[in-house]
Amino acid sequence: MATNSTNxxxxxxxxxxxxxxxxxxxEYHVLREAGTERPFTGEYTDDHTEGVYNCRACGVELFRSTEKFDSHCGWPSFFAPAAEGKVEYIEDVSLGMKRVEVRCANCGSHLGHVFEGEGYATPTDQRYCINSISIRREPLAG
Incomplete structure (x- = not known):
């Protein structure tokens, strides 16, 4: 899933x-410098409002409320992006661990990380752990 390309x-x-x-x-610190907001502080962590979640930096749709779930990890969690190609995956070996960073495929902004095989009952067995400050929820069209 991950690539090593950051260029x-x-x-x-x-x-x-x-x-x-x-x-x-x-926003700059998280989106452009790959920072992380403190757990349980983001506006969308416990939010259950229907909508689409767009990249806060460029506005591209990244996630939908239909793929959001409660993981109780301190950040908004999704089991899949809105569509193929909306996010990109970068191998992240910082902090002495191996993780997969998730970035907006349109502008390269840091969104968070994706984890697999944690036992969540989701269709993908994945948890996209996304910083609230990296996204902005918009109402569903229609």
Whole structure:
């Protein structure tokens, strides 16, 4: 699932200064510097409102409420992205462990990590552990 490529050219390219203008300091830290918000502090952690979750940096749809579930891990959890190709996977060996980072495939922003085989009763046996600050929920169209 993971790749080692971190030098990919994304469809949306902005300079660091442009990103800093567009995002708050906290958003920039998580989305552009692969930071993490503190557990149980994000606005979508326990949210059950129907909607689509877009990348906070570029607005592309990434996840849907129909794939969101309660994992009680401290961050919003999804068992699948909204569609194939919406996110990209990067091998992450920081912090002395092997994980799979999840990024927006449109702008390269850090979203969180995906974990497999944790025993959650989901159709994919995956948990996309996503920072609330990386996404913005919008109402379902229609």
């Amino acid at each position: 990919r050219i994304y469809p949306l390219q902005l300079t660091n200064d442009e990103w800093r203008t567009k995002l708050t300091a906290e």
